[in-house]
Amino acid sequence: MLFLATLVIFTPIATVLFVLIQRGLPEIRWEFLTQMPRMGMRQGGIFPAIVGTFYLVIGTVAIAMPVGIATAIYLSEYAKETRLKRLIEIAIVNLAGVPSVVYGLFGMGLFVLFLHFGSSILSGALTLAMMSLPVIITSSREALSSVPYSFREASLALGATRWQTVKHAVLPHALPGILTGTVLTIARAAGETAPILFTVAAFYLPKLPHSIFDQCMALPYHLYVITTQVPNVRISLQYGTALVLVGLVLGINLIAVLIRAHIRSQKKW
Amino acid sequence: MFAKITIDNLNLYYGSFHALKNVSMLINTNQVTAIIGPSGCGKSTLLRCINRMNEVITNVDVEGSIEIDGEDILAKGVDLRELRRKVGMVFQRPNPFPLSIFDNVAYGPWVHRIRNLKELQRRVEESLQAVGLWDALKDRLDTSALKLSSEQQQRICIARLVAARSEILLMDEPCSALDPIATAKVEELIYELKKEYTIVIVTHNMQQAARISDESGFMLLGELVEFGHTDQLFTTPQDQRTEEYITGRYG
Ligand SMILES: Nc1ncnc2c1ncn2[C@@H]1O[C@H](COP(=O)(O)OP(=O)(O)OP(=O)(O)O)[C@@H](O)[C@H]1O
Ligand SMILES: [Mg+2]
Numbered sequence: 140m141l142f143l144a145t146l147v148i149f150t151p152i153a154t155v156l157f158v159l160i161q162r163g164l165p166e167i168r169w170e171f172l173t174q175m176p177r178m179g180m181r182q183g184g185i186f187p188a189i190v191g192t193f194y195l196v197i198g199t200v201a202i203a204m205p206v207g208i209a210t211a212i213y214l215s216e217y218a219k220e221t222r223l224k225r226l227i228e229i230a231i232v233n234l235a236g237v238p239s240v241v242y243g244l245f246g247m248g249l250f251v252l253f254l255h256f257g258s259s260i261l262s263g264a265l266t267l268a269m270m271s272l273p274v275i276i277t278s279s280r281e282a283l284s285s286v287p288y289s290f291r292e293a294s295l296a297l298g299a300t301r302w303q304t305v306k307h308a309v310l311p312h313a314l315p316g317i318l319t320g321t322v323l324t325i326a327r328a329a330g331e332t333a334p335i336l337f338t339v340a341a342f343y344l345p346k347l348p349h350s351i352f353d354q355c356m357a358l359p360y361h362l363y364v365i366t367t368q369v370p371n372v373r374i375s376l377q378y379g380t381a382l383v384l385v386g387l388v389l390g391i392n393l394i395a396v397l398i399r400a401h402i403r404s405q406k407k408w
Numbered sequence: 409m410f411a412k413i414t415i416d417n418l419n420l421y422y423g424s425f426h427a428l429k430n431v432s433m434l435i436n437t438n439q440v441t442a443i444i445g446p447s448g449c450g451k452s453t454l455l456r457c458i459n460r461m462n463e464v465i466t467n468v469d470v471e472g473s474i475e476i477d478g479e480d481i482l483a484k485g486v487d488l489r490e491l492r493r494k495v496g497m498v499f500q501r502p503n504p505f506p507l508s509i510f511d512n513v514a515y516g517p518w519v520h521r522i523r524n525l526k527e528l529q530r531r532v533e534e535s536l537q538a539v540g541l542w543d544a545l546k547d548r549l550d551t552s553a554l555k556l557s558s559e560q561q562q563r564i565c566i567a568r569l570v571a572a573r574s575e576i577l578l579m580d581e582p583c584s585a586l587d588p589i590a591t592a593k594v595e596e597l598i599y600e601l602k603k604e605y606t607i608v609i610v611t612h613n614m615q616q617a618a619r620i621s622d623e624s625g626f627m628l629l630g631e632l633v634e635f636g637h638t639d640q641l642f643t644t645p646q647d648q649r650t651e652e653y654i655t656g657r658y659g
Contacts, residue, residue, distance in 0.1 A: 295492070298489040
């Protein structure tokens with residue numbers, strides 16, 4: 140029974156990976172990874188899309204991680220049990236379920252148009268960060284609540300302030316869990332198309348962005364473009380791009396797995 | 409003998425629940441004061457008033473006064489950090505941090521801004537000496553405190569308070585997670601420590617209270633029914649309820 144369930148989950152993933160590798164791997168050459176697209180994206184590489192996605196991931200981490208962790212710490216360690224807190228918690232749970240295209244439209248309305256950031260890396264990263272925040276907050280709070288209450292009690296009873304208690308007696312023990320959750324969330328964001336569609340992604344931009352106010356290409360959107368918007372693109376080029384995207388996401392996930400394995404090996408209580 | 413802690417007409421409410429009723433007692437310097445009573449009578453609550461740890465969990469209302477060295481600690485504007493440094497607490501289950509032995513003992517001084525390594529080392533040695541662990545542990549101060557036995561962990565928790573220069577030690581059933589032999593050793597330690605500290609201990613174990621305390625109080629349903637010299641309380645209790653409890657006839 141369990142074996143069957145495992146098989147049901149594993150088979151599609153393995154098949155997808157197999158097909159991607161079989162058809163995409165021949166395309167993965169140094170030039171493919173490091174060159175600009177040419178001939179209306181039918182030739183050349185996907186370098187700007189890789190760089191764009193890289194910048195977006197960095198931007199998203201830089202925004203979502205501090206804000207998310209700070210929010211989680213505030214809600215878990217400081218906020219009193221009031222109705223407002225309940226309301227915020229419910230809102231966070233619900234925000235995690237909002238479809239990503241809605242975040243995309245909202246990001247366009249708020250960052251691109253209202254705040255005049257234009258279609259830019261800044262707008263895109265902010266939108267991706269906004270989408271990631273609810274999940275980062277939730278997983279960070281789980282990590283915080285897995286730290287025994289007795290650590291906080293012992294610390295406070297020694298005369299430590301709340302912040303000292305969080306910093307020395309709670310956070311160090313929750314950090315690996317927080318990082319794992321954050322990295323997994325970021326990996327998901329890296330593969331999203333809808334949130335970047337209206338906020339940053341360029342259809343075709345054969346140069347690299349110079350500042351956070353520039354547009355950029357991005358892997359998920361580029362894949363969408365060369366598979367549906369541009370006629371007569373080599374199939375192997377499409378599969379190669381998909382393989383790079385999946386490889387990137389799996390690579391980020393692997394980091395999370397490694398962090399988790401590391402915690403397990405040093406689980407202290 | 410003068411009173412280190414003066415508790416006067418203390419009332420405490422958890423919401424609408426009246427958990428401490430008109431408790432008054434004098435706790436003397438360099439003595440062990442035991443608080444006994446059935447489960448749920450408010451022993452821990454009373455103890456946690458003295459370092460104001462009740463306020464950490466829920467919103468509680470406290471009336472009356474507690475003075476330590478003549479200073480009202482329930483007053484507004486009391487420095488809680490300083491109060492809790494001075495009034496240390498040992499919990500029922502040993503709760504060392506998942507840090508090294510050294511870091512555990514140095515935690516108190518560290519959060520009180522003592523960052524000089526020499527000074528920290530000095531305090532760690534002196535504190536571990538005080539709880540009788542120095543000779544056993546001096547060569548492995550960097551191993552995790554969680555690797556130690558429960559008894560040693562509880563001693564580490566006491567050493568933490570020594571290092572922070574606490575003057576009053578509140579102990580909430582400090583031996584209930586220990587076996588009889590470990591319990592006897594910790595009792596010995598408590599006896600040693602009272603030369604330097606004022607100790608208030610909550611215990612379920614009446615023999616323990618009789619063995620180690622100078623004065624004892626018996627609590628029932630939030631009330632301090634009787635308070636006095638331990639010998640007296642256990643041999644000639646004044647209140648019938650005390651007598652019923654110590655002779656084991658209580659509920
Ligand atoms: N945070 C709280 N909120 C509401 N009620 C509480 C709280 N803490 C304790 N109480 C109640 O106050 C009463 C006294 O609790 P306390 O923990 O002081 O008892 P105790 O004498 O220490 O018991 P035990 O011997 O089981 O440790 C109990 O009836 C308990 O249910
Ligand atoms: Mg108790």
